[in-house]
Amino acid sequence: MDDASQVLARVRGEPYTQVPQDLYIPPDALEVFLETFEGPLDLLLYLIRKQNLDILDIPIARVTEQYMEYLRLMEAQRFELAAEYLVMAAWLAEIKSRWLLPRAPAAESAEQDPRAELVRRLQEYERYKRAAEELDALPRLGRDLFPARAAPPSCDAQRPQPAVSLAELLAALRAALERAERHSHHTVSREALSVRERMSQLLARLDAVHFTQLHELFDPAEGRLGVVVTFLAVLELIREALLELVQNQPFAPIHVRLRGVG
């Protein structure tokens, strides 16, 4: 059965006196030193790796001793240790005491190594510590790689025009008319529609300077209905004082033009 000194001797056979040298840190650098450890697991890994120890066969007594030595150094500097370091110290002490306890040979294989959980956690932490180092080594934007870009050609960011359906337009009209009817008695009638369109067409066609012969406005190709619509449009335009009608003498051609500025 192993005892503490045998464990020490079996691994690497390093003299114990070397250990404090490993651990020696100039007092003023202590704080900086602590900063470099990401907690007790990291510190333990440091002690193990520094001495080339096998993580699966940690000389628990020796490593516990080194760990405690480190904590004592910190305390001597009145450095406030994070609670995790103290929790680990207690745990190490417990593992050490169980490890040193003589075990019955029969139970040996079945009994779990008291270091097992520590080894598991150290390995688990170490693999992510490595993963973090590898992540840091991956080529990344802004340090190793740079997005390639060229100035875009001048193009006004096109914003597509909103879509409108006829149904929406009707709904809007309905809403407006309903509101209007509640207030007054505006009437917008269907039959005026084609006349209204013709009114727009006439307004666009005529101007305020030149006279146009009235008969030119009628397009026989449109048939009788077309002529009637045009005629009604002209009458409506006159009624709305948008058009003026001129006839120099009876039965002479009738001329129309838009009502001018004056």
Added chain:
Amino acid sequence: MPALKTILEAALLAAGEPLSLERLAALFDEYERPERAALRAALAELAADYRGRGLELVEVAGGWRLQVPAAYARWVSRLWEEKPGRYSRALLETLALIAYRQPITRGEIEEIRGVAVSSAILQTLKERGWIRIIGHRAVPGRPALYGTTREFLDYFNLRTLGELPPLAELRDLDSLDAEAHSSLHQRNSS
């Protein structure tokens, strides 16, 4: 060490802004720093390499710049295309009144709607090419008369204004709702 021109290419692409000859020279350690003539020659080579490609090298006030040629604007501009917006109720009502009551003045629209019509709405409709001023009413102030355009009819797939749904149908609100719903449904399912 990569070719000088590819180092310059890399720097110009990473910078995304014009780089002067001085800044390009400063990328190199002194012992390997190219002469200005060498830089110019390498830039000329690069410019030639880009012929027929989706980028070009031009000399501007600030130095040398990589840019996407204007010929590609048609496709590239799609990168920043925004989602189409929606028109406000006020705009739609204004458009509907102009369509059904043209020629109509702004004042008349306001009278029916019971609220002011903003200039922005009329501007938007004009820019869209759906309405235009077709005359002026001969009353004090000579207000503009609005009417719809050919583009308006085209957009709504109408041959004439007469094909606008008759107002009488509007009275039957329920049927209109049903119709609007079914036409929307058809559009979605097609």
Added chain:
Amino acid sequence: MPALKTILEAALLAAGEPLSLERLAALFDEYERPERAALRAALAELAADYRGRGLELVEVAGGWRLQVPAAYARWVSRLWEEKPGRYSRALLETLALIAYRQPITRGEIEEIRGVAVSSAILQTLKERGWIRIIGHRAVPGRPALYGTTREFLDYFNLRTLGELPPLAELRDLDSLDAEAHSSLHQRNSS
């Protein structure tokens, strides 16, 4: 019309960020829109064109990206006075745990690292857009579950989480004797 590959080149350069196949396809009007296979072929052609040049085409999580290869960092990084920031070990270890073990709670990260995880670190990772809360564990307190984002992959030049370097194998304590012996032997002989 310019060649498909040069249109893609122009768009990727103008974007300066990864573009998915969908976004590349959307640059084209429907009648001229290339098939996905044609897009892929054009991208492969582009990638080949850039061999030996100051730019490369890579596929990352967010799509296809044109970038300056790492071999040019030595010169290109001189463009900026400020050196890119270094990340603390605490931040990198936290990020690694989230990347490899997602979804993971803060408590689980702390358990593996053996120390508390500062809120500042999680905040920084969130602000960089590399991690996000992807749910809550159904245990008392409903702690947040963290995962990495597409931006994280883009930043580290990865297409999927599967491209992360493999984690070290965990060794079993039972294999102790045999393994310890052989590793000792190797170490001595090397």
